[in-house]
Amino acid sequence: MHLRFRFNKSGKVRFTSHRDVARIWERVLRRAGLPLAYSEGFSPRPRLSFGLALSTGYESDAEYLDARLREPIDFHDLPERLSALLPVGMDVTGVVEIPSSADSLQQAVTSCRWEVDVIGVDEQIAAEAVARALAATEIVVTRERKGKQVTDDLRPGVLALDVLEPTESGCRLAAELGTQPRALRPAELLNALEPRLEALVVRRTHQWITAGDERCEPLAIAPSPATSNIEVS
Amino acid sequence: MQAPSHAPHKVAWLFTYPDTYEIGLPNQGLQILYEIVNERDDAVAERSYAPWTDLEAELRQRDMPLFSVDTHRPARAFDILAFNLSAELTYTNLLNCIDLAGVPIRSAERRADDPIIAVGGHCTYNPEPIADFVDIVALGDGEELVGDITEVVRDWKASGRTDGSRENLLRELAQIPGVYCPSLYDVSYDGEFLAEVTPRYPDVPAVVEKRTVADLAEWPYPKNQLVPLTEVVHDRLNVEVFRGCTRGCRFCQAGMITRPVRERPADQVRTMIQNGLERTGYDEVSLTSLSTADYSDVQRVVEETIDDPANCGQVSVALPSLRVDAFTVNVAAKIKSARRTGLTFAPEAGTWRMRQVINKLIREEDLYGAVESAYSQGWRRMKLYFLTGLPTETDEDTAGIAELARNCVKIGKQYNKSASVTVSVGGYVPKPFTPFQWFGQNTVDELHRKIGLLRDETRRAKGVQMKWHDPKATLIEGIMSRGDRRLGPVIEEVWRKGGVFQEWSEHFAYDLWIDTMAKHGLSVDWYVHRHRTEPEVLPWDHLSAGLHKDFLWQDWRDALAEVGLPDCRWTPCYDCGACTGYGIEHIVASATPPAGGSQGTGQDLTGGASVPVTLSPRPSVGSLT
Ligand code: SF4
Numbered sequence A: 001m002h003l004r005f006r007f008n009k010s011g012k013v014r015f016t017s018h019r020d021v022a023r024i025w026e027r028v029l030r031r032a033g034l035p036l037a038y039s040e041g042f043s044p045r046p047r048l049s050f051g052l053a054l055s056t057g058y059e060s061d062a063e064y065l066d067a068r069l070r071e072p073i074d075f076h077d078l079p080e081r082l083s084a085l086l087p088v089g090m091d092v093t094g095v096v097e098i099p100s101s102a103d104s105l106q107q108a109v110t111s112c113r114w115e116v117d118v119i120g121v122d123e124q125i126a127a128e129a130v131a132r133a134l135a136a137t138e139i140v141v142t143r144e145r146k147g148k149q150v151t152d153d154l155r156p157g158v159l160a161l162d163v164l165e166p167t168e169s170g171c172r173l174a175a176e177l178g179t180q181p182r183a184l185r186p187a188e189l190l191n192a193l194e195p196r197l198e199a200l201v202v203r204r205t206h207q208w209i210t211a212g213d214e215r216c217e218p219l220a221i222a223p224s225p226a227t228s229n230i231e232v233s
Numbered sequence B: 001m002q003a004p005s006h007a008p009h010k011v012a013w014l015f016t017y018p019d020t021y022e023i024g025l026p027n028q029g030l031q032i033l034y035e036i037v038n039e040r041d042d043a044v045a046e047r048s049y050a051p052w053t054d055l056e057a058e059l060r061q062r063d064m065p066l067f068s069v070d071t072h073r074p075a076r077a078f079d080i081l082a083f084n085l086s087a088e089l090t091y092t093n094l095l096n097c098i099d100l101a102g103v104p105i106r107s108a109e110r111r112a113d114d115p116i117i118a119v120g121g122h123c124t125y126n127p128e129p130i131a132d133f134v135d136i137v138a139l140g141d142g143e144e145l146v147g148d149i150t151e152v153v154r155d156w157k158a159s160g161r162t163d164g165s166r167e168n169l170l171r172e173l174a175q176i177p178g179v180y181c182p183s184l185y186d187v188s189y190d191g192e193f194l195a196e197v198t199p200r201y202p203d204v205p206a207v208v209e210k211r212t213v214a215d216l217a218e219w220p221y222p223k224n225q226l227v228p229l230t231e232v233v234h235d236r237l238n239v240e241v242f243r244g245c246t247r248g249c250r251f252c253q254a255g256m257i258t259r260p261v262r263e264r265p266a267d268q269v270r271t272m273i274q275n276g277l278e279r280t281g282y283d284e285v286s287l288t289s290l291s292t293a294d295y296s297d298v299q300r301v302v303e304e305t306i307d308d309p310a311n312c313g314q315v316s317v318a319l320p321s322l323r324v325d326a327f328t329v330n331v332a333a334k335i336k337s338a339r340r341t342g343l344t345f346a347p348e349a350g351t352w353r354m355r356q357v358i359n360k361l362i363r364e365e366d367l368y369g370a371v372e373s374a375y376s377q378g379w380r381r382m383k384l385y386f387l388t389g390l391p392t393e394t395d396e397d398t399a400g401i402a403e404l405a406r407n408c409v410k411i412g413k414q415y416n417k418s419a420s421v422t423v424s425v426g427g428y429v430p431k432p433f434t435p436f437q438w439f440g441q442n443t444v445d446e447l448h449r450k451i452g453l454l455r456d457e458t459r460r461a462k463g464v465q466m467k468w469h470d471p472k473a474t475l476i477e478g479i480m481s482r483g484d485r486r487l488g489p490v491i492e493e494v495w496r497k498g499g500v501f502q503e504w505s506e507h508f509a510y511d512l513w514i515d516t517m518a519k520h521g522l523s524v525d526w527y528v529h530r531h532r533t534e535p536e537v538l539p540w541d542h543l544s545a546g547l548h549k550d551f552l553w554q555d556w557r558d559a560l561a562e563v564g565l566p567d568c569r570w571t572p573c574y575d576c577g578a579c580t581g582y583g584i585e586h587i588v589a590s591a592t593p594p595a596g597g598s599q600g601t602g603q604d605l606t607g608g609a610s611v612p613v614t615l616s617p618r619p620s621v622g623s624l625t
Helices: A012-017 A018-033 A078-085 A123-135 A186-193 B029-040 B053-061 B088-100 B147-156 B166-173 B253-257 B266-280 B298-307 B327-334 B352-357 B364-376 B395-413 B444-459 B469-482 B485-495 B511-520 B524-529 B549-560
Strands: A002-008 A046-051 A060-070 A090-098 A111-119 A140-145 A148-153 A158-166 A170-177 A197-212 A214-216 B009-018 B043-049 B080-084 B117-120 B136-138 B185-191 B193-199 B237-240 B284-288 B317-318 B342-347 B381-388 B419-426 B465-468
Touching: A002 A078, A012 B327, A018 A046, A018 A060, A018 A078, A018 B266, A060 A111, A060 A140, A078 A090, A111 A186, A123 A170, A123 A186, A123 B549, A140 A186, A170 A186, A186 A197, B009 B147, B029 B043, B029 B080, B029 B147, B029 B465, B043 B147, B053 B088, B080 B088, B088 B485, B136 B147, B147 B166, B237 B266, B266 B284, B266 B298, B284 B298, B298 B317, B298 B327, B327 B364, B327 B469, B342 B364, B352 B395, B364 B381, B364 B395, B381 B395, B381 B444, B395 B419, B395 B444, B395 B465, B419 B444, B419 B469, B444 B465, B444 B469, B469 B511, B469 B524, B485 B511
Parallel strands: A060 A197, B009 B043, B009 B080, B080 B117, B117 B136, B237 B284, B284 B317, B342 B381, B381 B419, B419 B465
Antiparallel strands: A002 A060, A002 A090, A046 A060, A111 A170, A111 A197, A140 A148, A158 A170, A197 A214, B185 B193
């Protein structure tokens, strides 16, 4: 049986890395007693696959995990059970069974929507930077890769970009950024747009699978009333 | 995890490991005490770790103090800052943490409202180099000590912590067996030699004895091992199967100071493993001790753990300290989850002669048997640990290390073309409360020469890799290991000049140490390289790890005479003092030695009392090279 979980990550736990999150999940699934399927070979690992890595420090409403089980289970109460075992700031918001033939998350997801709280600039400057970006035919950056300078055009990856609203210390941007062939990261884009744009909080709100005119989430959930950042500690 | 709850009547402990979170979190000693204290109604415990240099800079820039990781409480808000000292090179971090806490680093400058600075752990068997900076030193097992200390501090708090009451508090703490308060002792010197360490009050003990928990079964801790969200060292469930070791390896301080052997009952071990795996979600459990293959029920525990139907997924067992014999390899082979990349053995020395001197009685056949058994069962890589710079070591002994390694590879090639051996060599540092406490440590040059010799010997040997520990770090560790109170200002100055995280090669400041020693008129040669004589007053003579000094001296003479001393778990007692002095004894499940003899060497132990313990005196220790 293949299950797909959706979960969020916010608050202090956002400082755990992608690798840490994978290990947290392994332990939680074992504590919950799920009949995980293991890989073969010298050091068998549970067969889990995570989607696109979330940079350390970013928050998310839309993280996914696919897990293979040895046998079918009743999973309707899993979100609650797993959330109780996960660290504060990580909660499971949905679970579905997926066909064993389903594309991996890495292959399937085509874009992510982000909300970025930037500081140090007012709405005006941010709006100008956004307008410049949208008007540009290319946004060329050079970066170092394996010791070599390579140039990249970021523009095709910018599917949508907007200033949402002012915040206490700056403003909030929304961006939909492509993930194929390479996932464009919000920080990269900000840097290329306007070096003064400093991201305070970056939050992945959606991962999208687009095919033609259709688009859907890997696992849709009913919109929840404003996600809260409040932590109990 | 439940947040620790503070209250005015509670004694608040901040358990601090003076190195990074990644290194410090798994420390079992701190986790055990953290749990025991939090179970009390009159106390509460939190944890802290040394901030890395980047975080320290941020804290200092913003005028923020060291804080607890549990509830982000400032360190000064705790009554006791308790540090675990397991390595001498962390001493400057200790000072840094005290300073970051906003507490005066010198004990003499602290007032009634300052927290008590306490230290425990293996280094504290010679706490003299840091005597000026700590208020109390806890010697030995901490399980009972934390309770005793809590009670005294609780009453002091209730009495209002009045000005000037600090010295009285320390006097009262000094009444607790196992608690040493350095400031209550006067130290006098006779030229460069230590003359006397005497208590300043009649009610303060002249010799402080270590504390020993008689029965580990009464302390099944940690019950709720902490599971870090980020990766740390030893990231797995740890269950202590026994404490103490009587193999009597003469270089090994841990073995000497933790006697006698106290095994945890196998059923309790199994319960701790089951509950631990369930609560943590780990898939690996390490059975910890100084020599886990010696645990009476090791085979049963390993088998039952691996085959437990209640396991969720595959569980593997780690045996951190393998004994060098085929029996051990066969137990390891049961761990079929097959994390079979490498096995580690510690023959410690290259020749039988040298191993008799250090009392690591492993014959070459034992090593080759173990290695053959491992290669034949699918392992491809072996790691062999050795020490160099041991007493009486000749170049032949050093070269013997390479010879052993080459032969192991040869055996491995019969089973696997890619068989390899990694030789890991550390420079030997003599430690207090061992028979080698009188031995003059090798110089940096000499250690470099020996390592060079080994590199030449192994360079052309296919399949043998060599790794070694920096002899300069070995030297600085040696200064502190057997140092006295005159080193306090040196440690302070190195810390003030930024010498923190000295265990980390990128921060290690060798020249700073050497220059500071010279500046304070202290001779490295005198502290480190000089052989001590029998009548010399040692800086830790007013402390006791249970071992009689004359036992250690005799064992030193035996070492020089190349006489081995079999394990006293089953053979007659040598009256070292660890049991006899405290009216306790070994707790082992079986009254007879395991198959293969106590050292796993097939040594004939049936002779019992006829085990040779005769002494053949040598003319002069000073003539050693
Ligand atoms: S007192 Fe005797 S039995 Fe106990 S550890 Fe010492 S030598 Fe061994």
